[in-house]
Amino acid sequence: MLPPLIRSVRKAHQAEVTTLKNQLLKSHGRPPWYGENGRPIGEAFVVGIAGGSASGKTHVARQIVQNLGSIPTVIILSQDSFYKKHTPEELELAFQNLYDFDHPDSVDVPLFAACLADLKAWQQSNIPIYSFTEHQRLDETKYLYGASIIITEGILALHDQKLRDLYDLKIFVQCDSDIMLARRIKRDVAERGRSVEGVLDQYLRFVKPSFDNFVSPSAKYADIIVPGSNNNVAIELISTHIRRELTNRAREFRCKITNAIKPNPSTPDPSHIAVEQLPNLHIIPQTPQLKGIYTTLRDKTSERQEFIFNVDRLATYLIEKALEFVPAGHETVTTPVGVEYNGRSIDTEICGVTILRSGGPLEKGMRRVLRDPAVGSLLIQSDVKSGEAILLHSMLPTSIRERCRAEVTWVFLLDAQIVTSASGIMAVRVLLDHGVQEDHIIFVTILAAPRGVHVLNRLFPKIKIVSGSADPNLTPIWIPGDGDDEAREVLCIEPGMGHIGDRYYL
Incomplete structure (x- = not known):
């Protein structure tokens, strides 16, 4: 059993790690996202990235952002934050490495879809924070707002129809199973406080079956398959497509605004x-x-x-x-001389x-x-x-x-x-x-x-x-x-x- 101080520090670290997966990456600012009537135009561009555990989904997401260069604000949203709130019985299983975190039922898909839909519709969202060491969703949330591009990543990002309906571009990261296992062992031991034995047991018991039954089949929904390494060409193609989409939307907006501000002879100055x-x-x-x-x-x-x-x-x-x-309400008080005042x-x-x-x-x-x-x-x-x-x-x-x-x-x-x-x-x-x-x-x-x-x-x-x-x-x-x-x-x-x-x- 770890001392209380060490447990507290590790919990804070794990919450920070989870929070960092959901980031608001700012560039040169957010241009107007509304039209001449003051109402929002279009929606944010959403990219969904799926793939096996430790296949390199987060790395691909960051490569895309880096390759885009000078762009409007980007949000990277992780599936890991949307694990369900666990009951005491589920927590007991989780601490024994007997809870299946890779099954679709472990993810709060309705909340995931609701948060993503809000961000896509230009609205703010408060994203839950999940602690891997505590195996529990924390009470605090992370506030996100204002992105023109939203990139979501997770092993089951393409599994559910509710999520797929929100994506403008669907990506699946393909990686060798041996490489994914090696990456997972290294990550879980260093970042999530797990033992090698525990990681291997969980991999054979849950991770591999989930990949075979749910993750790998979702590749058929992808618009593009990206290798987990040496993927510079694929990243360039994806970035070019996103830039083209943003350029087309911006050009349409500027045209509408230009027409809206032209003087209309039929109306008074x-x-x-x-x-x-x-x-x-x-x-x-x-x-x-x-x-x-x-x-x-x-x-x-x-x-x-x-x-x-x-x-x-x-x-x-x-x-x-x-x-x-x-608006003000009525209130009756007693004055210092004992008289009521309305x-x-x-x-x-x-x-x-x-x-x-x-x-x-x-x-x-x-x-x-x-x-x-x-x-x-x-x-x-x-x-x-x-x-x-x-x-x-x-x-x-x-x-x-x-x-x-x-x-x-x-x-x-x-x-x-x-x-x-x-x-x-x-x-x-x-x-x-x-x-x-x-x-x-x-x-x-x-x-x-x-x-x-x-x-x-x-x-x-x-x-x-x-x-x-x-x-x-x-x-x-x-x-x-x-x-x-x-x-x-x-x-x-x-x-x-x-x-x-x-x-x-x-």
């Missing part, structure tokens, strides 16, 4: 729409005090400390205004999501108004060549990452300005993908242009926008290119107040 015509835009009362704050913020000669002080004041007002749209209280879960980095100045106002709010962030930037918004990083609160909580959570989306709303559209789409209700999203901003608000209202009519002011004019300016990149046109809001994030942080 959104820049000329009055604020009163924007139903979900709520401007806080323009008091002399507020106008004084905006005068300071718009003055390019304002000192930085004075600018920061007034931004913090304004952020507090904006968050207080946003709270007016969050009041209101907010018992709804509220969190914030900042669009980095210009939305950062609004965080302090949220922390002033709400006690210990959970605040996450999204890093969204414009691609230098295409001008499209690119999602580079997401770090969302737990209340959003867990779908059952996301459906009842209210989210304050924080950004300093709404100009064309390109970043705002992507941020809202991320929240909707996680299950946040559209009418539970309140966009809080310091300055808004009618054009950007009009686009947000058209795509997402249920969200509310709270702003301190609205500026009517958008003026095109040219930003010089960097190196081989060409100069590009961007829209600047007027009279505006410059780049609020830079003025606040620099």
